[in-house]
Amino acid sequence: MKKRLLLPLLLAPALALADDAHTVIQKGRRFSVPDIAIRAGESLTFTNNDEFIHQIYATGLFDSEERAPGQNLTEAFPTAGTFEVRCHIHPKMKLVVHVN
Numbered sequence: 001m002k003k004r005l006l007l008p009l010l011l012a013p014a015l016a017l018a019d020d021a022h023t024v025i026q027k028g029r030r031f032s033v034p035d036i037a038i039r040a041g042e043s044l045t046f047t048n049n050d051e052f053i054h055q056i057y058a059t060g061l062f063d064s065e066e067r068a069p070g071q072n073l074t075e076a077f078p079t080a081g082t083f084e085v086r087c088h089i090h091p092k093m094k095l096v097v098h099v100n
């Protein structure tokens, strides 16, 4: 019985995070979606599923460290507006974020 209780406890933090976070995958030098709509105050989590390093930046919002394959990066979008998220390493990567 104790073993069956363990799994929900381990999953709880991940589910809580998924509630107000959205995930965008970086793969094949592209973002998994060209654009995404979120609400002000929500965050986007970027997962590097490529075999090389990525980073992300949005002018005026954030300019991240470089992230190795398999790593995640979460950035908050506190104010409404339309923002372009890009990667310094791969200039063609572009994600448009509509923050409502």
Ligand SMILES: [Cu+2]
Pocket (backbone or CB within 6 Å): 029, 053, 054, 055, 087, 088, 089, 090, 093
């Ligand atoms: Cu990149």
